[in-house]
Structures are given as C-alpha cells and as structure tokens.
Amino acid sequence: MVRLFAGLVGLFFSGMLLLSFLFGAISYVSEPPAATAEHEFHEHPKKVAWSFNGPLGHYDRQQLQRGFKVYSEVCSACHSLRLVAFRDLKDLGYNDAELKAIAKARQVPDIDPATGEPTTRDGMPADHFPLVYPNDVAARAANNNAIPPDLSLITKARHDGSNYVHSLLTGYKEQPAELLKQFPDAKTPEGLHYNPYFANLNLAMAPPLSADDQVTYTDGTKATVDQMAQDVSAFLTWTAEPKMEARKATGRAVVFFLLIATILAYMAYQNIWANKEH
Known part of the structure; x- marks a missing residue:
C-alpha cells in the first residue's frame, strides 16, 4: 500500500513537471520574450592569435613587459593588482635591480613603529601592489559612483577573458543609429560610454587607450591602440595564470x-x- 501511494505521488509530480514544461514551451513560442538592446547589439569578443593559445602556447616575455608598462602608465591610476607581488615580475624577465626599482617607485601602506599611526613607505620586492583606493566609498567618489575592479584575475573572471579585455579596450564607439531607431529609450546615459562588448553596452570607464603612442616602448614596437590593448591583455592573462x-x-x-x-x-x-x- 505504501509503495502504491509513493508511486502515485511520484507520478503526480512527474505529470505536473511535464505539464509545466509543455505550458512553458507553448508560452515561449506564442509570446516570445521582447527583444532588448543588450541582446540585439551585444558583440562577442574578437579573436586574437595569442602566443599562449593551445597546448604548446607560451608567454611572450617582451609582450608581457610591454603590457606591464601599459598597466603602469595607463591602468594603474584606477585599477589595483592586489594579488600580485613585485617579486612576481621576475617571471617577466626583470632582474633583481629592476624589481627593486619598480617596487621603490610605489608607496605601500605601513605602520609607524614609533607612534603606531598608519603611514607609507617605499615598496620592496616582497610587497604586493598597493590598492589604488583605501575603500569602495573612495573609489565610487572618484569614479562617478563606479568601482574600478581589481585586475589581478580579470581575465579569469570574464568569459574568453584575454579576447574580452582586448575587445573592450578597443571597442569604444558612437552608439549606432540603428540601435536608437529600434530602442529609443536605450540612449547611453550622460557620463557613460557606449561599448558593444560590455554586458549592458554602457560603461562608466572612459576609453583608457584613446590614441597611439600613449606609452613609449623601449623595444621599438609601435604603440598603436590595438598593440597596447593586446599587450596589456596578455599581461593581465599572466597575472591571472602565472603558472600557465x-x-x-x-x-x-x-x-x-x-x-x-x-x-x-x-x-x-x-x-x-x-x-x-x-
């Protein structure tokens, strides 16, 4: 009797599940979800032939050093690398003297041993990259109420991360007239910037790479916007996967x-x- 009752209960729930599925499918076909600007105009990242692609891939050390230069001179004003220590940069090909110079150029938080008050000091190779902002409130106040994400793991936190970062950095443009024609209410709000590679198409970050030669490469590589975007994307891939x-x-x-x-x-x-x- 108990088995019969349990079987009937299971049959009832299976039937209800099947009916729910059927009604949902009918509803989707008869009343499909309304199209949105994000769905219609969002673009997938462009593919780049990275040196580290595939099972035999490897990092290009010169590219990583160029990417670190782009990060240092462009991105580090807003974005932290809190999970990366200065000494980790030895994997990029820097020697001990260069690592000490890189670390010393940055101020890291410390405690005054005499007073116990917070202070700062020159960085050392064992230190991690310091935070750009002390807290989220300060970050929002300085960035139009947006919090710049830490970039240590950004390429692992985004699908197709290396290509995503490169596409995002090079994807800023004017809103297409077709978008505004189909979705008049989807105009990019004041203070935001249209970028089809961002999830909701509108990004608080202004184009960080807006012109060629924003940085000067010591190896003679031409610093075009696309080249700088590729280099910093490769560097951020390394910060996320240094043991790749x-x-x-x-x-x-x-x-x-x-x-x-x-x-x-x-x-x-x-x-x-x-x-x-x-």
Whole structure:
C-alpha cells in the first residue's frame, strides 16, 4: 500500500513537471520574450592569435613587459593588482635591480613603529601592489559612483577573458543609429560610454587607450591602440595564470606518459595471449 501511494505521488509530480514544461514551451513560442538592446547589439569578443593559445602556447616575455608598462602608465591610476607581488615580475624577465626599482617607485601602506599611526613607505620586492583606493566609498567618489575592479584575475573572471579585455579596450564607439531607431529609450546615459562588448553596452570607464603612442616602448614596437590593448591583455592573462606554462608542460608530460603506457600495455597484452588458443 505504501509503495502504491509513493508511486502515485511520484507520478503526480512527474505529470505536473511535464505539464509545466509543455505550458512553458507553448508560452515561449506564442509570446516570445521582447527583444532588448543588450541582446540585439551585444558583440562577442574578437579573436586574437595569442602566443599562449593551445597546448604548446607560451608567454611572450617582451609582450608581457610591454603590457606591464601599459598597466603602469595607463591602468594603474584606477585599477589595483592586489594579488600580485613585485617579486612576481621576475617571471617577466626583470632582474633583481629592476624589481627593486619598480617596487621603490610605489608607496605601500605601513605602520609607524614609533607612534603606531598608519603611514607609507617605499615598496620592496616582497610587497604586493598597493590598492589604488583605501575603500569602495573612495573609489565610487572618484569614479562617478563606479568601482574600478581589481585586475589581478580579470581575465579569469570574464568569459574568453584575454579576447574580452582586448575587445573592450578597443571597442569604444558612437552608439549606432540603428540601435536608437529600434530602442529609443536605450540612449547611453550622460557620463557613460557606449561599448558593444560590455554586458549592458554602457560603461562608466572612459576609453583608457584613446590614441597611439600613449606609452613609449623601449623595444621599438609601435604603440598603436590595438598593440597596447593586446599587450596589456596578455599581461593581465599572466597575472591571472602565472603558472600557465608549467601547467601546460605538466599536461604534455602526462599525455606522453599515458601514450607510452598504453602502447606498453597493448604490447604486454599481445605477448601474454600470443600462444593462447581461443
């Protein structure tokens, strides 16, 4: 009796679930959701042939150093790298003297040992990059009520992160007339900037890379807007995945080991059963 009752209850709920699905499907077909500006005009990131793509990919150290220069001279005014220590930059090819100079150029928070009051001091290689703003209130006050995100993990926090950052930095443009024609109420609000690669199309951050040669590359590379966007995107990929090369090397070694083990196992199988009658 109990089993019969449980079966009827299960059948009832299964039926209700099926009916809900059917009614939902009918409703979607008969009354499809209204189109929105975000859905119609949002664009997927442009693909870039990064040096670190694929199982054999690796970081281009010169590009990473150029990207760090773009971050330091353009992005660091608003965006922090709180999870990155100055000494981590040694992976980019900087020597100890250069690391000390990079760290010393920045002031990091400290405590005065004599008074116990907060103070600042020159950075050291063991320090992390200091926060740009002491708290969210200060960040909002300085950025039209928007909080600039920390960039340490930004390429992992966004789908197709490297391409997304590059597309976002190069994607600022005027609102298309077609958008305003279809959605008159979707005009970009005052103080925001139209960018089709951003989720809601309107971004509080003004174009950070607005002209060529905003930075001067020491290796002679032409600092076009697209080149600077690629370089800083590659650098931020490294900050999010500094061990990517080691991870890929381990993966290749594991695949090679499994391939050899599979061949040996097959040969052993053939040898064991070679003289056996079926």
